[in-house]
Amino acid sequence: MTTTPASARTGLQARLAARPHGLPAPGDLEIVEVAVPDPTPGQVLVRNLFLSLDPGMLLLMAEGSRLPLPRYEIGAPMHGDAVGEVLLSAHPSLCPGDLVVHRLGWREYAVSDAGAFRRVDRDAYPSPSLHLGFGLVAYVGLMEVARLRPGDTVFVSSAAGAIGSLAGQIARLTGARRVVGSAGSAAKVAHVTGRLGFDAAFDHHDGPVLDRLREAAPDGIDVYFDNVGGEQLRAAVEVMNEHGRIALCGALQHQSTGRPDPGPGDPVRIIAKRLTLRGFTVREHLDKAAEFGQRFRGWLRDGSIVYDETVVDGLVNAPAALTDLVRGRYTGKTVVRLGVGDGRDADR
Amino acid sequence: MTTTPASARTGLQARLAARPHGLPAPGDLEIVEVAVPDPTPGQVLVRNLFLSLDPGMLLLMAEGSRLPLPRYEIGAPMHGDAVGEVLLSAHPSLCPGDLVVHRLGWREYAVSDAGAFRRVDRDAYPSPSLHLGFGLVAYVGLMEVARLRPGDTVFVSSAAGAIGSLAGQIARLTGARRVVGSAGSAAKVAHVTGRLGFDAAFDHHDGPVLDRLREAAPDGIDVYFDNVGGEQLRAAVEVMNEHGRIALCGALQHQSTGRPDPGPGDPVRIIAKRLTLRGFTVREHLDKAAEFGQRFRGWLRDGSIVYDETVVDGLVNAPAALTDLVRGRYTGKTVVRLGVGDGRDADR
Numbered sequence: 177m178t179t180t181p182a183s184a185r186t187g188l189q190a191r192l193a194a195r196p197h198g199l200p201a202p203g204d205l206e207i208v209e210v211a212v213p214d215p216t217p218g219q220v221l222v223r224n225l226f227l228s229l230d231p232g233m234l235l236l237m238a239e240g241s242r243l244p245l246p247r248y249e250i251g252a253p254m255h256g257d258a259v260g261e262v263l264l265s266a267h268p269s270l271c272p273g274d275l276v277v278h279r280l281g282w283r284e285y286a287v288s289d290a291g292a293f294r295r296v297d298r299d300a301y302p303s304p305s306l307h308l309g310f311g312l313v314a315y316v317g318l319m320e321v322a323r324l325r326p327g328d329t330v331f332v333s334s335a336a337g338a339i340g341s342l343a344g345q346i347a348r349l350t351g352a353r354r355v356v357g358s359a360g361s362a363a364k365v366a367h368v369t370g371r372l373g374f375d376a377a378f379d380h381h382d383g384p385v386l387d388r389l390r391e392a393a394p395d396g397i398d399v400y401f402d403n404v405g406g407e408q409l410r411a412a413v414e415v416m417n418e419h420g421r422i423a424l425c426g427a428l429q430h431q432s433t434g435r436p437d438p439g440p441g442d443p444v445r446i447i448a449k450r451l452t453l454r455g456f457t458v459r460e461h462l463d464k465a466a467e468f469g470q471r472f473r474g475w476l477r478d479g480s481i482v483y484d485e486t487v488v489d490g491l492v493n494a495p496a497a498l499t500d501l502v503r504g505r506y507t508g509k510t511v512v513r514l515g516v517g518d519g520r521d522a523d524r
Numbered sequence: 525m526t527t528t529p530a531s532a533r534t535g536l537q538a539r540l541a542a543r544p545h546g547l548p549a550p551g552d553l554e555i556v557e558v559a560v561p562d563p564t565p566g567q568v569l570v571r572n573l574f575l576s577l578d579p580g581m582l583l584l585m586a587e588g589s590r591l592p593l594p595r596y597e598i599g600a601p602m603h604g605d606a607v608g609e610v611l612l613s614a615h616p617s618l619c620p621g622d623l624v625v626h627r628l629g630w631r632e633y634a635v636s637d638a639g640a641f642r643r644v645d646r647d648a649y650p651s652p653s654l655h656l657g658f659g660l661v662a663y664v665g666l667m668e669v670a671r672l673r674p675g676d677t678v679f680v681s682s683a684a685g686a687i688g689s690l691a692g693q694i695a696r697l698t699g700a701r702r703v704v705g706s707a708g709s710a711a712k713v714a715h716v717t718g719r720l721g722f723d724a725a726f727d728h729h730d731g732p733v734l735d736r737l738r739e740a741a742p743d744g745i746d747v748y749f750d751n752v753g754g755e756q757l758r759a760a761v762e763v764m765n766e767h768g769r770i771a772l773c774g775a776l777q778h779q780s781t782g783r784p785d786p787g788p789g790d791p792v793r794i795i796a797k798r799l800t801l802r803g804f805t806v807r808e809h810l811d812k813a814a815e816f817g818q819r820f821r822g823w824l825r826d827g828s829i830v831y832d833e834t835v836v837d838g839l840v841n842a843p844a845a846l847t848d849l850v851r852g853r854y855t856g857k858t859v860v861r862l863g864v865g866d867g868r869d870a871d872r
Contacts, residue, residue: 427792460767
């Protein structure tokens with residue numbers, strides 16, 4: 177097809193205005209309205225539907241990011257996972273109406289070479305936002321990284337969060353004997369043991385984590401799915417059974433403070449119990465996406481898994497929502513629905 | 525055979541007299557001469573030839589040992605790996621003259637049920653002391669725990685020590701592209717790069733370990749065989765390449781001080797580089813003993829590996845030798861030759 181002139185199209189995008197120290201202050205991120213260019217040959221114009229919010233985005237704003245992703249540059253639009261719909265295509269691999277996932281989030285419209293976008297099944301999930309979910313992270317963290325075995329006791333930190341809520345449920349569905357979780361408030365604890373079906377949970381503010389974890393897992397833990405680092409990681413090392421395995425997925429606890437995490441502590445304990453600690457990201461495990469997708473859609477269909485999602489409306493509300501996310505105000509996966517809720521009319 | 529009366533036989537044994545704080549002080553270990561009983565039916569009497577000295581013995585003396593071994597009890601003889609010769613047997617599985625390895629070290633004579641002793645090949649090595657060597661630890665740490673791959677750059681700490689001296693050489697013999705080591709003196713560094721054939725080495729007292737390690741391994745390291753923990757472990761995490769693997773074998777650095785080791789540090793680095801840290805002991809990997817033994821004897825025969833050993837004479841000299849070992853006075857494997865060097869006549 178040929179491109180349709182649409183030079184009058186504008187859209188919002190978020191840019192890094194200043195590098196924050198810790199949590200972003202008002203003004204560190206700016207929302208600007210920009211002209212949206214037509215796609216040139218080989219390019220595609222996508223209208224974004226949902227932007228994924230992820231605590232790791234804070235690290236990408238910071239001066240010395242240690243994540244294996246390009247950091248955010250001042251004055252440039254930020255990147256992030258998004259799902260959108262092809263509006264105009266100048267490449268034969270994608271057609272208008274296709275649903276695509278990509279990394280050009282934090283903007284209402286994305287224009288790039290077709291290779292930047294990956295088509296996904298429109299009918300896979302009840303909402304396109306589920307394509308941004310962290311189920312695959314939870315799945316490979318348990319199955320490939322921590323080598324979950326039937327009968328294991330599994331501990332999941334940040335158990336009400338985007339990854340933890342799925343990790344605990346998937347552990348149960350794939351053979352764990354007991355699943356325990358930690359979360360940041362009494363309400364979240366109730367949510368984790370109630371709606372999400374964990375066997376036990378505790379508020380990590382509630383006294384020494386080590387004591388709470390011992391109560392929740394009196395026979396010790398075999399697998400720890402770590403989303404937070406810090407005191408909970410050290411407590412898990414103490415409570416681990418011999419040959420325990422720790423999947424290091426995130427380090428939320430110290431991320432918001434900017435201070436380095438002291439880490440898992442004395443290696444003598446790790447040696448004495450023959451523990452394995454392994455850091456991972458989902459990108460080394462994309463070969464498991466098809467296997468996971470099939471199982472996950474089955475669990476959703478038969479109601480054996482709860483997909484917990486917080487939806488924030490409008491890109492203008494995304495910066496504050498990211499801060500709220502890091503502060504622990506939400507449960508489940510947090511996404512921003514774009515083109516609504518900001519008093520503007522998006523082109524749709 | 526029937527047992528021969530030998531009730532007049534006596535021998536030395538070492539006992540823990542007081543729990544040391546840090547390094548043992550004179551008097552914390554006492555050497556006593558005891559009567560050696562005849563074996564009762566089912567038992568065997570062994571004259572020990574060599575006792576293995578191991579820095580982990582310090583941990584077994586301490587109040588709160590975290591090793592998965594029984595700690596030493598006050599007033600009781602200490603245990604430790606030893607190799608000896610059967611003198612009297614009251615069990616059909618062992619005959620006088622058999623060479624055996626066992627855990628009843630720190631004594632000139634060991635009497636126990638035959639199951640406590642494992643017969644080994646008298647002709648396997650030029651000296652029986654080689655049966656106490658840590659080659660299997662080094663081998664499984666590299667091959668099974670760190671999953672050494674051809675072309676890897678390998679860093680070995682305590683590279684002049686009993687395990688490190690073999691780990692570096694075995695890494696080279698099994699496909700490492702570059703082998704670098706650290707040691708505790710200029711003389712040891714020269715020994716490591718000279719006699720042991722490492723590509724580079726540095727003295728860990730010589731300025732920041734991180735700088736020295738970066739110079740020795742400008743392209744980063746893929747495998748770290750950790751014998752020390754502490755600053756060297758943290759530096760290795762910094763210098764590791766993506767998907768690097770750390771075999772946690774020992775934590776010498778903080779062992780002598782009694783203070784806990786702060787550990788490998790911020791998990792964000794471990795996640796970002798997708799590192800694996802795994803604590804191990806040789807006991808989970810004994811299924812590799814035959815494979816290793818065959819390869820090791822081949823390397824010894826054709827001169828492609830140097831077996832470095834320090835021999836101390838006499839049990840009376842063993843306590844001071846253990847302190848000297850922890851202080852880094854020796855290279856290679858340290859053993860005590862029993863029944864000699866103490867002015868006494870051992871029954872032989």
